[in-house]
Amino acid sequence: MTVSITVNGTARTFDVQTHHTLLRSLRDQLNRSGTKECCAEGECGACTVLLNGRAVNACLVLAVECDGEEVVTIEGLSTNGQLDPVQQAFVETGAVQCGFCIPGMIVAARYLLSSNPHPSENEIKEGLAGNLCRCAGYSRIIDAVELAAKRGQG
């Protein structure tokens, strides 16, 4: 069937198979490969995107469910080459290693800060509990979110 989804501010109309996930459509049809696939069962958070402003696992949402909705992916966070404060903080604190979990991590952090601009360390942990990273000890990721919060997330 045909769906219309606003992705990073641009309306996109395209045909999808009813069993295809939002993740699949983003990566394979819309050429938005910044959103990553790992577990494909909603445990790792690598595919986190914003759906109408809320963080969701794009592997657990069907593309047809997003008809008429608004999606923001990692590619939609920076504007004109200017990094979002959360992205900037991840770079500065050394929170990025291999980077595969990072798009999902940053989108989840962005959502956390939009709903709670000054989270405590425990609230950061709660907010990112659904995003797995295998490289880091997570502490620099916490530092990054704290730095972004301190600067105001813009």
Added chain:
Amino acid sequence: MDIIGSSIPRLGAVERVTGAQQYAADIRVENALHVKLVSVPCAHARILAVHSNDAAGLPGVRGLFTAADLPHPVPRYGPVYTDRPMLATGETKFSGEPVAVVVAETEDAAKSAARLVRIEFEELPAVLSVDAALNAQSPLVQDAALRPNDPLAGTNTLREWQFGWGNVDEAAADLVVENDYSFPMVTHFAIEPHAFLAAPDANGVTVWSPTQHPYVLQRVVAAALHFPIARVRIIAPDPGGGFGGKGWPKVEPLMAWLALHVGRPVRLVLSLEETFQAARRASARIHARTGFSSDGRIVFQDIEANFLLGAYADIGARVVSKASYSACGPYRAAHARIAARALLSHTTPSTAFRGFGTPQASWAVESQLNQAAATLGIDAVEIRRRNLPARGEAFNPNDTPADGEWNTALTKAANAIAWSAPLAPNRGRGISLGLKSSSTASRSVAIVRLHFDGSASVLCGTSDMGQGARTVLMQIAAEELGLSPDRIAIVMGDTAVVPFDSSTSASRSTVFMGNAVIEACERVKMQLRQMAQTVPGADGMSPADLLQAHFGPTRGEVIGIGEAGNAYEPGHPLGGRAAFWELMCVACEVEVDPETGETTIHKLVLVSDVGKALNPHQVEAQDEGAAVMGIGHTLMEQLVLGADGRILNLGSLDYRIPSIKDVPLELESHLIENADGPGPYGAKGAGEGGTLAVSAAIGAAINQAAGITLRDLPLTPERIWRARNEKGRTRNE
């Protein structure tokens, strides 16, 4: 600003935070067909027939292949042993081993067709444990015909080794501690599952793989295809996490054959579940007998290490020999005897995994020290101090002497954890050292091209899988050439472009590729000096001006080639001495909930002896990440097999790795820098250390907190709870 020793941000960080970084699965090649592997739902089975007509008839299916379609004999491959068939032939040997492969125009068509392939099979008894592998009555995992002239061919022992010195049998000890320890089967769980592409090209074939070792993959693919190396090109995008799981070839030879056979590009992205079935860490059972004098000095170490490999050797035997060879850890012992076996089983082939077998051995040896300390009434820090060699001491008589201030690491860690402070109820502290032999025989080559405008490209075969090799190699080139970072390009990941490198493993890249880059830069500078002698007024000219004055309108460049490595020593049990020792000390304080058995790590301290941290943030982040990975196999991770050899907790729902809520409440990383390493500016390698010593430190702390003794990892709440509640038992099953 001095760029060496400066924590400049990671190269590639911006691409990674914006989603622009292209990982293997993000690369699209025109006209690519999609590949899906088909296997049977058990580990060991005789393949009776493959019925593929229904599948082959589906729209979009372009091919369906079994071993019968491959050249005969079926091509086999492997980095050391040429034992793994491209597709299972006759029988399957582990759960998930591909029996058939579907190639189709779309991913959906490939998946649908794979579901329609019907494999008739007869399930056979599977060898799934150390005991079963050692039992002479068990079925043979590997066809004895593949092991000509091998006296062990009729057994499930792939190889065995005897290492050591002195005479353990005649050594007199006041106390002998003797125990069995077990270490679980765990999986790498890089967040990026494996993904591969292959395509015919004008010279032969190109394979895209997020491999850590492009030149190993090139050699193995070429051998499997009977191609000269020159006709195989490997493109290796930066891996989304490696940890050893992307080190050695997986299904790339099959992909290369498929691309050539169907004459089109082919693409395969494994699911996380398939990735679990593609690579894992060897489990191990270690029997340790350690003799001590009454003042806590180690008299002898007598270790029997049985590592359970999978159905094919991969690099598994090397893991066992290397870890066992230095299993005694960083301690002096007058006598040592290590008997090690690499055992085959009907399980996923085990491969390299951060620490390369040492975490398994260290769990046993360090826990032995803790028990001896308690029995002899000696503090756990003090007993280590009494056994640690001083710098320059040959603690392992056949290898590189102690090359760092290991006692300093111990003291630093003890102080940072407030070792002697009183403990609150249900709390405990533990400390442990870990020592890993680094790269033995290996080689790295780097090419530095100084371009006409004075900017430079550094070409090297290292893979940046998150450790930050690009950044460190750029820092080295910037220092050596006197260039600003934005004038340097680091080029990696294409065997058509970069020169030979043995591997990105064994914490070796900073040391060896770093030295190669330095030598390449020196050769560039030497040529510039020669050039300056022929150019009038060259004094004080910038390199760019000098190049322009020298070449004039024809333009040109200066190329320097550098090589570094350590030579192969035929007489050495490992083929070479350790280039340096990677030493880590871990100390921690934990709390165990007496009602649930749950462990909270209040603080974990890491101290590593790194020689020189070229980028301190990156080194610390490596140590922290490795430690958290170690917390995984210490507290929660374990692949559980069913009787049929299938992995019961296949996937992220049932196999848990540490999340942000599982990490220590405080995590501190300290570096010891005495510029005493063989690498650039005195650097030693780093990055695996955290995994080496975490288990025994946490284990000791849990034992103290809960008043128990556990010797089987992982130390799950259930095991801790049972040990507390079943008094009198010291060993949990």
